[in-house]
Structure formats: structure tokens, C-alpha cells
Amino acid sequence: MTERRFIRRGEAASSEGRAKGGGRKRTDDKRERILRAAVKVFAKKGFYASRVSEIAKAAGVADGTIYLYFDSKDDVLESLFEDRTERLLTALRTELAKHEGASARLRRLIEMQLGLLEGQRELAEVITVNLRQSTRLLRQYGSKRFVEYLEFMASVIADGQRSGEFRDDVSPRVMARALFGALDGVTLTWALGEARAGGLDKAAAQLAELWLRGLEKR
Amino acid sequence: MTERRFIRRGEAASSEGRAKGGGRKRTDDKRERILRAAVKVFAKKGFYASRVSEIAKAAGVADGTIYLYFDSKDDVLESLFEDRTERLLTALRTELAKHEGASARLRRLIEMQLGLLEGQRELAEVITVNLRQSTRLLRQYGSKRFVEYLEFMASVIADGQRSGEFRDDVSPRVMARALFGALDGVTLTWALGEARAGGLDKAAAQLAELWLRGLEKR
DNA sequence: GTCGAATGAATCGCCGTTCAGTCACGGCTT
């Protein structure tokens, strides 16, 4: 009911520029343009109130073209989410590898999740709000990537317990969910509110402190 | 665009029972029946995938009747949310008044938010998931009741800071958002997952411990 | 008989999706 068809991934690294004579080859570049447009539109009006034709217009593409790259409107949201979460996850893995100790890593994780969104209010809004709008996404218990993300958070905590840095009388999974929820809640307020610069960074510092103290073994 | 019409609130305390000869007077009782049915339907399929006719059927009422009590499908969700949040808030205010000290009160708050939902998986699901589905609800920065709820949480924290129990280098508002997010995240997983009995209670204990340690002045 | 709550079939506008047609490209033939 929702296989992704046609799509060729990674290919010709898409040198981004419109280049010379608008090619006639299907490009990942176009797929990306659609995703970017979708972020804007979804953020402004929410998934259900967004029209496919609006996304098409914003992407500078015909309505039908969207269906060459995605199966359905739902698939656009899902792909968007998968795609961006994957990026975040990759960035996190790379970055956290540079740090020693569960505390430092957890702090960095919090800073990064909030930090990356600080400059991307629209994306933040789509992820926190719209994710919950596609029933399918949630029913499947979140997409694979999302579960992967939570498991990653849980593993950071579990590592800390194993090394003796963190209390081991709490469930890493529950803590991961709670931490994600906390970050998500703060982001939501920020995105829907004034979204003032630096707001998330300040929140990140406070939250990191709170969680580290809360998890500290003593 | 969304004034609530016709509706008579609180009146005749609705003695709940179907009573004798199904009256021909508009009753709060019927309104409540519709809300209860809406919880079930929304929980099962999500707000957008739910059909007004399904709610009507579940409530044992004609489609059109719903429009005698609510302005629109959106209004049903909004009313549901306002109504239930108000109940929770009232219960919380009463309960917390019985406890001395910000720590005890915060712990009780966490236990209650999770505890009240423990027996009401469907309601939990509607509140955590569906709330975010009505763009309007969110855009208005959450309903009045929701803001009220958050302010209440923030005030518990602020009290603790004033009394010297909690660190005062964190923003009560940010912490309230984060705490709500954490509880919400845990509830969401629980509601969508196995929802095993006692799961939320256990989570409540862990979360309370974590937050109290994190907020503790030292 | 009057009032108005309740009904539920019919309406009607909307919007996701389709698909017949267009057109750019690149290879092939001459």
C-alpha cells in the first residue's frame, strides 16, 4: 500500500545549481526541492490543511510531478521525516564519537538536538507537530528511524549505567522516551511561540544540567 | 468562526442514569455521551481518520445531533480537551493542597498526571496524540486550559525555588514545558504500545526521582 | 396544537490522484 517506486537514490551527487539546460533526467535534486517545499508548507498550515498543489507550487513543479517521486501525500511527510531524522542521527553518531564519558555525551546529545533545530524553526515545527498527524506514522510505532533514534538515546544512558556514571535503578528506555519528550516539548513551545534566537540553547543548558544531576550516581 | 452555540452548560447535574422515558430536552448528558464516544473513536483511528458518523453511531445518536451540541468536528475535539483538562486541573489543585513542600507536591503532580491516565488509555491517547492534530488548537498556542495547566506546573516549581527547596537557576516555565513533554512522551509510548498495567506508575516513580534530584538545591 | 429536539438522507465543495498529451534530449541514420 505504500511501496516507494521509481525512485533512484544517490546518483550524480546533484551539484545543486540549476546548471545549464534544465536536464530531462529525473534528479534527486528535484526530490529534495519537493521535500524542502513540503517543510515550508506543512510548517505553515499543518499536514492536513496543506494542499498537494501548494507544495507543488512552492517547489516550482507540477502537481503530478510530486507523484513521480512520492506515492502519496502521506509518503511525502513520511519521507521527509525519515530523511531528516537520518541526517540528525548520522550527525549525532559522528559527533558523540568524539566525546568520552556518558555524561559528556548525553549533554552533547541534548545540545545537538536542540541546537540543530535552533536555526530551522520550520523543520522543528514539522517534526514536533506534524509527525503526530499522520496516523500511519504513529501506528507503526513511529518509523524505523524514529525508533532507531530513541534506541540510540537509550544506549547512551545504558552505557552510562554500565560504566557506573549513572544510577542503574531507572529504565534507559523510559528515560530516553522522557528525555525525547522533554526536548520535544520545549522545541514545540519555542517553534510555535516567538522562537527567539538563543532560546533553545539556553533551554538546552538547563535541561542538560537537570538530567545529568538526575541521573548521577551517588 | 467557532463560537459555541446553543449549549447550556452545567444544569440539572445530569443524574447519569438513563432515567425513565428518554426526555426530549437537550441534555448535558447527551453532550457527555458524545464526548465519551469521541474519545473512543478518536483514540482508535485518530482525529482526521475519524468520521463524524462514526462518533454519532458510537454515541447512539444521529449525525445531525452532534451539530446541536458542537459547532464542528474540530469543536468536538477542542471541547473534549478543554473539558478533560479542566477536570484534571481541578483534581490536581484539590490534591496538591493536601501536601506540604514543593518536592512532595511535584512528586504528587507527576504521579497524578500519569496515574489518572493509567486507567484511561483511550483518553491518554487522545490527549497526547490527537491534541496535536487540530492545527487550530495548537496555533492558538494551546487552549486556555492547557496554558493554565502549564502555568500551574510552573508555579509549583517557582514555589519550590522561593522556598529554597529548588535550584533557582532554571526557568520554571521551561522546566514546566519540559516536564510536561516528558510525561507526555512516556504516556504516548505507553498508550500506543502495550499499555501494560502498572507501567505508568513505575515510570512515574522514576521520573519523579529524576526531576526531584535534578531540581534539588545543593 | 405548539414547540423544538432529534433525525438521517441528500448535498456540494473540495482535493488527492490520475493519465493523455507535450516536449527535451540523445542516439541513430543518411
Add this chain to the structure above:
DNA sequence: AAGCCGTGACTGAACGGCGATTCATTCGAC
């Protein structure tokens, strides 16, 4: 080099289904 095709990406008007909402009608209570 110039003309000719075949291919398939792209287009966007038109379709079709769906479901929220309406409202003419029913009927119970007083």
C-alpha cells in the same frame, strides 16, 4: 551536419470519491 525517432520526465486539467454539514421532516412532551 542535419533530420528523425524513441524514450521517459514532466505537465496540469479533469475526475471521482468522500465526508462534513445541512435542513426538511418527524414526533415526543407539555
